[in-house]
Amino acid sequence: MPDINLFTAAKAKKSLGQHFLRDERVVQRIVDLLRIEEGDQVMEIGPGPGALTALLRPLPWKRLLLLEKDDHYAAEHAARPLPGLEVVAGDALAYPWEAMEGPWKIAGNLPYNVASPMMWDIVSRAPQLSRAAFMIQKEVGDRLLARPGGKDYGALTVWIQSFVSVQKGFVIGPSAFSPPPKVDSAVVVFLPLPPEKRPADPEALARLVKLCFQQRRKQLQTILRHALPDRYSPEILAALGLEGTQRPETLSVSQFQSLADALFSKK
Known part of the structure; x- marks a missing residue:
């Protein structure tokens, strides 16, 4: 060659x-x-x-x-x-x-x-x-x-x-x-x-995906309840059409972005 x-x-x-x-x-x-x-x-x-x-x-x-x-x-x-x-x-x-x-x-x-x-x-x-x-x-x-x-x-x-x-x-x-x-x-x-398709808060998304995929076999509610006790509530998942029993790998990219916004919103 x-x-x-x-x-x-x-x-x-x-x-x-x-x-x-x-x-x-x-x-x-x-x-x-x-x-x-x-x-x-x-x-x-x-x-x-x-x-x-x-x-x-x-x-x-x-x-x-x-x-x-x-x-x-x-x-x-x-x-x-x-x-x-x-x-x-x-x-x-x-x-x-x-x-x-x-x-x-x-x-x-x-x-x-x-x-x-x-x-x-x-x-x-x-x-x-x-x-x-x-x-x-x-x-x-x-x-x-x-x-x-x-x-x-x-x-x-x-x-x-x-x-x-x-x-x-x-x-x-x-x-x-x-x-x-x-x-x-x-x-x-x-x-x-x-x-409009990019994350509104990249830092929040980065924090969320790293947190979730470090424990990818666990349920969302378990991960979020222990890691973010002051931010998580079952209502947040419900409002996004998500189940607490879901595992991270089942969420779409847009669902992760929406969840990051909901959990880390400064409002």
């Missing part, structure tokens, strides 16, 4: 969860899913040796921001300047997403060990995310696409689906990477939801 990277790939760092893409067909499919148009602002998270970057560079974006934690690759990319290209050496988990101005399209082969908290932050904190295409562990992808009632449905599902519509891209085997991971990967696409 030919080398498609801009730079010779150094040995992958296990501490950074690095697995470098080496299949050009896969890389091209990710770029296609991002649907870059003239004048777009584009961010790539973790470009590494540049397999995805090489296909992004000639596209008609207005601005291309490369966010790279590995100092070696950050310096390599910075040494290949291009009008509108910016390289930021830093950790995506510490990036000030709120400061991003204007619409952005974001792509990345996300490290498996930090993909979930990274996506949690991006969907809720990037003010004008317009589209995203992320490669992640297939198991995490299954959780993002899950529906109520299944084993994959959890706090991450509810949170992500409260901000974006998640679309299934495609599945990739380990042989597309160097070194090959021990699991399959998947590409998912995020499309932002309109403001």
